[in-house]
Amino acid sequence: MGFGKRFVEWPTLAVMAATWAVWLVATSVLYGAAPVLATLLTGIAIAQHASLQHEALHGHPFRAPWLNEGLMTPAPGLTVPYGRFRDTHLAHHFDPVLTDPYDDPETNYFAPEVWVGFPTPLKALLTVNNTLIGRIVLGPIIGTAIWLGREGLRLVAGEGTVRRDWALHLAGLVPVLVWVGLSAMPVWAYLMAVWIGHGLLKIRTFLEHRAHAEPRARTVIVEDRGPLSILFLNNNFHAVHHMHPKVPWYRLPALYAANRDHYLRRNGGYSYTGYGQVFRRFLLRRKDPLAHPGFGRR
16 A cells, blocks of 8 residues: 555654653653763654654644644644644745745745844854854754744734644643653753754754755755664655655655656755765854845845
8 A cells, every 4th residue: 555545654653652752761760870861862852753743744644634733742842833833844845935034934044134234243143053063052042042032923913823833732731741840850951852852953954955046956865874864754865855745754765766866966966975974064164154145135
């Protein structure tokens, strides 16, 4: 039976079960014996859960959207409601606006006229954040502050779906926070784990898209099959995912391998051999300018 007709995708459910098992054990039994390891594993589980949320909004593991939403609403990462992630990410999948500082909800670029108006200390902070090490360390804080600020404005404006999604998110946080409050892991350590989880995700998002005249050449392929690829559920084959967003994570590597030349032609050769190359090249260097080179004043 093809994946398009399968009601339940068991590989995704298996990863979900393993993720929550690691999260539960790390925050309780393991923390008392090895707190540093437990905090690290909790952060990894939080990052893995975010990757699973990404699968869910694309229709996995269930065909019914309400089942996916119910499964993914309890968010150990705390700050991003599933419904808001779904809506902003699906808007991001409109490839003609990829990286557009006005229309792409997930862009890391600023409009040039906005960038020039920033005070010098803010420019310096954002420039550090535009290196890989900066994105891992500072990115969770900066990104969360920007995200919550924008969401706050939408809540104040009374956007109905935004209020609904945040209400569901807060309800889903109740069991998460109750467990954390009763577990061996103190709140400060859990917040550290959340920071680790968000930082790991920044490795993936750091160079997923670039400014380019051709929309199809804006999306990267990182030919990695190691631990980070598993953590990101193969979303490092990002150009393949953008071309086939309904294909589940466990089919992306084979799909890419069978059509490698085609995908590299399509995305203009925007690729890296693995995350080792990404770290070597960008750990202390910025990838590209923060002022979008293809946009001027509108």
